[in-house]
Amino acid sequence: MIIAKAEPRGVFDVEQIRTDFPILGRPVRGRPLVYLDSTASAQKPQSVIDAESRIYATEYANIHRGLYYLSERATERYEAARRTVQGFLNAKHSHEVIFTRNTTESINLVAATYGRRLLQPGDEIVITGLEHHSNIVPWQLLREERGVVIKVAPVNDDGDVPLDAITGLFTARTKLVAVAHISNVLGTILPVAEIIQAAHAAGARVLIDGAQAVMHLPVDVQALDADFYAFSGHKLYGPTGVGVLYGKEELLNAMPPYQGGGDMIRTVTFEKSSWAPLPQKFEAGTPAIAQVPALAAAIDYVTALGLDRIARHENDLLAYATEQLTAVPGLRVIGTAPHKAAVISFSLDCAHPHDIAQVLDNAGVAIRAGHHCAQPLMERFGVPATARASFGLYNNRADVDALVAAVRKVQELFGQ
Amino acid sequence: MSDDLRDLYQEVILDHGRHPRNRRMIEDANHHARGENPLCGDKLIVFLKVNADGVIEDVSFEGQGCAISTASASLMTEVLVGKTEKQAEELFANFHALATGGEAEPSDELEDEMDRLSVLAGVRDYPVRVKCATLAWHTLVAALKDEQKVTTE
Numbered sequence: 306m307i308i309a310k311a312e313p314r315g316v317f318d319v320e321q322i323r324t325d326f327p328i329l330g331r332p333v334r335g336r337p338l339v340y341l342d343s344t345a346s347a348q349k350p351q352s353v354i355d356a357e358s359r360i361y362a363t364e365y366a367n368i369h370r371g372l373y374y375l376s377e378r379a380t381e382r383y384e385a386a387r388r389t390v391q392g393f394l395n396a397k398h399s400h401e402v403i404f405t406r407n408t409t410e411s412i413n414l415v416a417a418t419y420g421r422r423l424l425q426p427g428d429e430i431v432i433t434g435l436e437h438h439s440n441i442v443p444w445q446l447l448r449e450e451r452g453v454v455i456k457v458a459p460v461n462d463d464g465d466v467p468l469d470a471i472t473g474l475f476t477a478r479t480k481l482v483a484v485a486h487i488s489n490v491l492g493t494i495l496p497v498a499e500i501i502q503a504a505h506a507a508g509a510r511v512l513i514d515g516a517q518a519v520m521h522l523p524v525d526v527q528a529l530d531a532d533f534y535a536f537s538g539h540k541l542y543g544p545t546g547v548g549v550l551y552g553k554e555e556l557l558n559a560m561p562p563y564q565g566g567g568d569m570i571r572t573v574t575f576e577k578s579s580w581a582p583l584p585q586k587f588e589a590g591t592p593a594i595a596q597v598p599a600l601a602a603a604i605d606y607v608t609a610l611g612l613d614r615i616a617r618h619e620n621d622l623l624a625y626a627t628e629q630l631t632a633v634p635g636l637r638v639i640g641t642a643p644h645k646a647a648v649i650s651f652s653l654d655c656a657h658p659h660d661i662a663q664v665l666d667n668a669g670v671a672i673r674a675g676h677h678c679a680q681p682l683m684e685r686f687g688v689p690a691t692a693r694a695s696f697g698l699y700n701n702r703a704d705v706d707a708l709v710a711a712v713r714k715v716q717e718l719f720g721q
Numbered sequence: 722m723s724d725d726l727r728d729l730y731q732e733v734i735l736d737h738g739r740h741p742r743n744r745r746m747i748e749d750a751n752h753h754a755r756g757e758n759p760l761c762g763d764k765l766i767v768f769l770k771v772n773a774d775g776v777i778e779d780v781s782f783e784g785q786g787c788a789i790s791t792a793s794a795s796l797m798t799e800v801l802v803g804k805t806e807k808q809a810e811e812l813f814a815n816f817h818a819l820a821t822g823g824e825a826e827p828s829d830e831l832e833d834e835m836d837r838l839s840v841l842a843g844v845r846d847y848p849v850r851v852k853c854a855t856l857a858w859h860t861l862v863a864a865l866k867d868e869q870k871v872t873t874e
């Protein structure tokens with residue numbers, strides 16, 4: 306099933322949308338919640354919560370195993386969700402969609418299978434300076450084991466990684482390019498279509514870490530010609546415990562299994578086992594039976610709202626928040642690339658990010674302070690940490706106003 | 722601002738956070754250690770000059786951190802001068818108890834010092850901030866034991 310990407314009509318009524326998210330109606334520290342940490346994990350609409358509990362309440366059994374009604378129903382739900390993800394990413398085949406635990410596992414899967422089997426000592430992997438630790442460390446582990454070389458494309462002062470900073474690193478030994486679609490710290494949107502085209506021309510494969518992208522913009526893996534695309538359900542308003550790895554059929558077929566166990570084999574004898582076809586080959590053991598259909602519900606939810614409309618709403622918030630925050634004296638926005646998603650990292654002259662987050666929390670405003678699992682990027686900008694406000698489809702201008710008012714309180718408290 | 726926040730960020734803390742005392746290097750230190758809180762990226766170094774009788778003659782720190790960790794380091798250096806290593810360890814144990822919600826039971830001679838440190842007791846209500854307040858102290862203990870590095874993880 307391919308879900309049409311036609312844009313739904315009508316206005317984007319954020320106040321109406323907020324009522325879909327029960328947690329937004331719950332007071333935190335005695336105040337209405339102002340949730341500005343969707344980049345770390347997004348809140349869930351009632352339809353996602355219901356989808357998960359409905360499985361447990363009415364259709365739960367192990368999948369792919371039982372010759373009885375409940376198991377067949379659960380298996381159908383699970384496989385229907387795979388087709389929903391296929392449509393969402395516009396993959397050619399549903400068996401190119403592998404369910405994992407999260408983005409981290411998706412990337413580790415590629416490193417452990419494609420990396421170990423198909424890369425040789427001295428082969429080069431190109432990443433960028435803005436990667437999340439989960440798109441750095443798996444390659445370092447592979448480097449220790451296989452002697453591959455990691456090259457890092459530098460981030461410029463705006464927080465951008467221009468195309469030529471990446472392509473300038475390409476050599477005859479470049480075999481894999483692994484880059485974030487959107488930075489979780491800076492919000493920078495990388496030109497992944499151009500990166501993929503250039504990498505393919507240089508004979509390299511490309512993995513896109515889409516953890517921060519799928520909720521902000523429509524992704525078409527065929528149009529992009531991506532070789533691998535990874536994302537997490539929990540950042541897409543879906544459940545925890547389920548992620549996705551998209552891989553091209555020919556690549557997935559050429560790769561050895563990731564983990565051994567139940568469900569991933571065709572036959573097992575003590576001499577030799579043969580692998581199940583895709584996608585089961587990569588889904589050893591009992592998967593997230595209740596969460597996978599709930600991920601489909603999350604995809605249905607954002608698809609019904611329309612990613613284009615969500616992006617427009619978030620871009621409007623980003624522009625408003627950037628304008629309001631930059632008007633605060635002593636505030637520095639880190640990450641000013643022209644193409645940005647709704648993520649704002651900032652620092653204040655007078656206060657450490659930890660103190661900023663503390664005062665904001667006291668005002669009911671939840672933001673993140675820290676290195677955001679991107680320590681090399683912190684070093685690049687010469688800060689130990691940043692404060693980060695990130696926006697989801699349910700945020701509104703009142704959230705921005707609460708943020709800015711709380712930031713001014715920080716200044717009152719800590720300013721000299 | 723709410724009272725909760727005032728309890729955490731008392732005037733003394735804000736003052737020491739803005740104007741930390743003894744933030745400098747001791748050239749002829751005979752102990753030092755690095756401390757790091759990986760959660761927030763804060764790093765500091767504690768320098769100590771301890772004489773032959775085991776008395777702390779000078780103590781200082783370097784590094785940048787949040788208001789809580791900076792104020793805690795600053796206050797620590799103020800209360801430690803003239804104390805023996807043993808008293809420093811007793812202060813650490815008591816401060817740790819104070820910050821984590823336990824009972825501080827200092828001996829009489831250290832009561833004044835504990836009084837000064839009690840402005841940091843507000844962190845006990847904020848589990849993630851406890852590490853900010855105790856980073857300098859953990860680093861101090863590491864320096865006394867001549868361990869080079871400590872993290873709060």
Ligand SMILES: Cc1ncc(COP(=O)(O)O)c(C=O)c1O
Pocket residue numbers: 344345407408409410437439440485487488489514516517537678
């Ligand atoms: C860009 C990016 N990549 C990867 C991840 C890892 O996602 P997960 O923790 O869901 O595996 C994150 C999460 O913050 C991220 O922002």
